[in-house]
Amino acid sequence: MPFTLSPEKIAAARALAAAVSPGQRVCLTTHVNPDGDGLGSEAGLVRLLRDRGVDAVVTNPTPTPSRFSFLFDDIPGVDRTGEAVKELRKADLIIVLDISDLGRLGMLGETVRDRGVPVACIDHHVSSGVLPPGPRYLDAAAAATGELIFEVSLANGWPLTIEAACGLYVAILTDTGGFRFSNTRPRTLRVAAELLEAGVDPEQIYLEVYARAPEGRPRLFAEALQTLVVEPDLGLAWVTVPPGAIERLGVSSDDLDGVVEFPRSIEGIRMALLFREVSQGRVKVSLRSVGNVDVAAFAKAFGGGGHTKAAGLALAGSLAEVQATILTAARDYLGSDGAR
Ligand code: 5GP
Ligand code: MN
Numbered sequence: 001m002p003f004t005l006s007p008e009k010i011a012a013a014r015a016l017a018a019a020v021s022p023g024q025r026v027c028l029t030t031h032v033n034p035d036g037d038g039l040g041s042e043a044g045l046v047r048l049l050r051d052r053g054v055d056a057v058v059t060n061p062t063p064t065p066s067r068f069s070f071l072f073d074d075i076p077g078v079d080r081t082g083e084a085v086k087e088l089r090k091a092d093l094i095i096v097l098d099i100s101d102l103g104r105l106g107m108l109g110e111t112v113r114d115r116g117v118p119v120a121c122i123d124h125h126v127s128s129g130v131l132p133p134g135p136r137y138l139d140a141a142a143a144a145t146g147e148l149i150f151e152v153s154l155a156n157g158w159p160l161t162i163e164a165a166c167g168l169y170v171a172i173l174t175d176t177g178g179f180r181f182s183n184t185r186p187r188t189l190r191v192a193a194e195l196l197e198a199g200v201d202p203e204q205i206y207l208e209v210y211a212r213a214p215e216g217r218p219r220l221f222a223e224a225l226q227t228l229v230v231e232p233d234l235g236l237a238w239v240t241v242p243p244g245a246i247e248r249l250g251v252s253s254d255d256l257d258g259v260v261e262f263p264r265s266i267e268g269i270r271m272a273l274l275f276r277e278v279s280q281g282r283v284k285v286s287l288r289s290v291g292n293v294d295v296a297a298f299a300k301a302f303g304g305g306g307h308t309k310a311a312g313l314a315l316a317g318s319l320a321e322v323q324a325t326i327l328t329a330a331r332d333y334l335g336s337d338g339a340r
Contacts, residue, residue, distance in 0.1 A: 003190050005155055009139075013155030016120055016135040019093055022053030027091040029084070031099040032061045032106040033253060036174025036209060038098040039064060041122070041145040043071035043167025045095065046078055048149070048158050059084035061106030065254030070208050071167055085111050093134070095120040098145040100138065101129020101305075122148050126296055127305035143183035146171020150191045162199035169195040169205055177261070182309060216249035223249075224259050224274070234334040235270035235290075237263035238327070243277050243319065253278070256286075264288045271295065271330055275323055283322035284314045298333050302326070 005013070020026055028046055030038030042058045049056035058072065060081040072079045080087045088094065088111045100123045102109040112119060118134035124142040142148050146168040153160055160168075172192055176184045179192070196202065220241070227240040239259060246253060256276065264272035270293045274286040285302075287295035288310055295311040304313025315322045 001186070003154070003187070003194070005151055009137075009151060010155045012135070012137050013152040016122070016137050016152060017156040017158075019118055019120060019135050020049060020052070020054050024054055024092040025090050026054050026056040026093045026095060027059045027080075027084075027088050028056060028095050028097060029059050029061070029088075029105060029108060029112070030097045031104040034060050034062065034064065034068075035098075035254075035257070036068060037144045037146055037171040039068045039071055040167045040169070040171030040174065041097045041149050044146060044149050044164045044171065045097065045122075045152075045167075046072075046075070047161060047164040047167065048153050050075070051161065051164075052158070057087055059087045059108070061108045065252055067209060067212055067254065068170070071170060074163065084108055088112065088115060091115065091117055093118050093120060095122065096131060097122050097149075098125075099123060099129070100125060100131055101127075102131060103129060122152065124148060125305065126307060127300060129305075141185070143181075143185060143188040144172045144175035146175070147188060147191050150194065160194070160198045165195040165198035165200050166205060169200045169202070170209060173205060174209065183307070213255065214251055216251035217255040220245055220249050220251050220255055221259055221262075224256070225262055228263060230263070230266060230269070231331075232268055234331055235268050236273075236327075236330055236334055237266055237269045237271075238273035238275065238323075239263055240319065240323070241274070241276035246276075260286045260288050264290060271298075271334055273326065273330065275319060275326075277319050278314065281318065282314060282316055283319055285312065285322065285326055287311045287313070293334065298330070301329070 028042045046056045057078055057080045100121050102113050119132040120134040121131055122137045124145055126140045137148055150168050223245050224239045224241050230237045260272050260274040270290050272288045276284055278284045289295045294308050296306050296308050299305055299311035299313040302313040306312050
């Protein structure tokens with residue numbers, strides 16, 4: 001089957017392209033603690049725009065984890081995250097990637113809200129949020145925002161360079177868990193095939209993203225996995241990052257990527273959780289599910305969100321308090337009809 005785009009998608013992609021013109025200053029941004037999809041999408045789109053003469057830069061609310069910095073290596077100075085507010089004040093257009101909500105833009109939320117320029121958005125999250133008006137390219141069926149940027153480039157006839165393709169490949173690779181999760185559709189693999197045809201070397205990307213970890217990463221996994229608790233009757237399992245472990249081991253919260261897959265991997269588990277204190281009195285919870293348990297709906301009840309099978313939330317309180325609240329709710333949820 002050839003790769004096709006609906007007339008609605010083509011129109012949306014062209015409307016987005018029409019909002020950018022050569023010489024304009026465009027800021028790309030994504031959610032706090034940017035992941036491979038947010039950063040890979042930025043790396044792809046920033047090149048597609050620069051190739052059109054647009055002065056595009058990356059301005060995120062929190063720093064680029066070291067394992068993704070290679071994405072911007074060949075365009076020094078493009079990652080302006082350190083001066084994000086200053087850059088946003090100069091922007092003619094802001095493009096928000098991999099999230100549709102001001103609330104997830106951290107300390108940049110207010111600037112984006114009050115800036116008074118169009119705010120475009122390309123995103124694949126189910127939970128919509130609030131953003132200032134601007135062109136939208138949204139599809140919750142897409143595995144990754146990177147897949148949607150590929151579509152935007154295709155609809156507009158923008159040539160895909162190997163550098164742009166590498167960014168989009170990182171986006172899709174990471175958000176599908178290496179093409180393993182249920183969001184991996186035939187279409188996802190068709191896009192990935194196009195990216196390989198554009199020159200992406202999958203082993204090189206694998207090595208950059210997954211084989212350059214600091215020693216502290218496996219040590220952090222070891223400490224977190226020691227805390228595993230399993231409640232087989234409900235299909236609930238969770239792990240907790242020991243307070244202070246990230247700092248003590250000299251790693252970053254990005255190094256926790258994948259740890260929640262271990263409780264999720266246990267036979268019979270339907271909901272897996274990872275708890276970690278992100279600051280004094282604030283706890284982040286990562287949620288994953290197996291089967292038809294909708295963790296996005298669960299997270300939404302606590303002000304979080306995400307995807308049906310991968311979601312997150314953050315609550316005020318001590319680690320023990322947040323665990324008590326969330327575990328009680330999770331037990332209720334798994335015992336209720338909504339999670340069957
Ligand atoms: P992770 O648990 O890997 O940080 O995130 C899994 C998914 O949930 C991602 O799609 C992410 O965007 C979403 N997510 C994580 N934390 C939050 C949160 O605090 N609020 C919302 N709305 N979504 C979140
Ligand atoms: Mn994503």
